[in-house]
Amino acid sequence: MRLVADGGDLTASRVVVTVNAYAPQLLPHLDGVVRPVRGQMLATAPGPRPLTGVWYIDDGFQYLRQLPDGTVLLGGCRQTALDEEVGYREEPNPKVQGALDHFLAQTFPELSGRPVARRWAGIMAFTDDGLPLVGAVPELPGAIYAAGLSGHGLSLAFVLGRHLAACAAGEAEPSLFHRVVR
Ligand SMILES: Cc1cc2nc3c(=O)[nH]c(=O)nc-3n(C[C@H](O)[C@H](O)[C@H](O)COP(=O)(O)OP(=O)(O)OC[C@H]3O[C@@H](n4cnc5c(N)ncnc54)[C@H](O)[C@@H]3O)c2cc1C
Incomplete structure (x- = not known):
């Protein structure tokens, strides 16, 4: 070949x-x-690190962990726009990113309020x-x-x-x- x-x-x-x-x-x-399905994430600025381990919440619709420097890596909230989160466009959008912000503030208030350093999207492959x-x-x-x-x-x-x-x-x-x- x-x-x-x-x-x-x-x-x-x-x-x-x-x-x-x-x-x-x-x-x-x-x-x-x-099938191509989009996943979105955010990373905050470093800060205090109250969370240890890897968190898998709402049957995996939200997932997060903190890096050693306290950076919060949070992904998910695809369920807020299931019909839109498909295809090959590797770009975050305000709807899902807003839902991630809201989730962080509601679920982990001690982690919210710190600046978001990066937002991104990637394409998963579902069967x-x-x-x-x-x-x-x-x-x-x-x-x-x-x-x-x-x-x-x-x-x-x-x-x-x-x-x-x-x-x-x-x-x-x-x-x-x-x-x-x-
Ligand atoms: C936002 C997000 C969060 C995720 N979180 C988790 C998680 O917490 N836990 C977990 O287990 N998984 C997670 N995943 C899924 C995980 O990233 C994928 O399951 C994994 O990366 C799949 O690995 P892969 O090597 O099969 O494919 P990919 O990592 O997608 O790699 C495929 C590669 O093929 C390349 N490519 C495409 N077309 C061509 C071509 N024609 N020629 C050459 N190269 C090509 C692409 O550029 C890409 O580099 C997440 C995915 C996303 C998008």
Whole structure:
């Protein structure tokens, strides 16, 4: 297979496509199966650090932690605009960011009031059952894909990555991991 990239072309006998939300742009059979969903976050200025650990609230619709310097990282509030938080536009918007501000003030008053240093958005890849998909790329022998981490890639990717490595080494079948979409 010949891979064409900005940094130069490559030839490889095995390829693993791991572009997550962007998979349907390269693999049309995943269109509508892997859906782009926007997630938004904010980071405050540093300050006192009353919270330890990682907080996962309202079934994960809000999540936050404090960095060692006290910076609050808060994400979520997608449920305030579910129909709008879809697609490939990686930009925060006032509705969800306002909801994050409100959530912080209401739920953790001791953390609110400090300046917000940064607001951003990223694109997640959702599947219907929340589990990632792994499979062979149709009509391209030696190429496999994994996509649809459904907003939980920081944990799911550990086992998924190990499985993909085994597939690339010819030691496992992609279809054995989970359902395959053709
Ligand atoms: C705001 C936000 C908060 C999140 N919070 C959490 C959390 O608290 N816990 C958690 O577990 N997960 C969280 N996630 C989800 C987590 O970030 C993803 O599940 C994880 O990043 C998926 O990893 P990935 O490598 O599959 O895809 P990505 O990290 O999305 O990487 C895909 C890469 O492919 C690149 N790409 C796309 N198209 C092409 C192309 N044609 N050619 C080359 N490269 C391409 C993209 O630029 C990108 O770098 C969050 C996501 C967002 C947006």
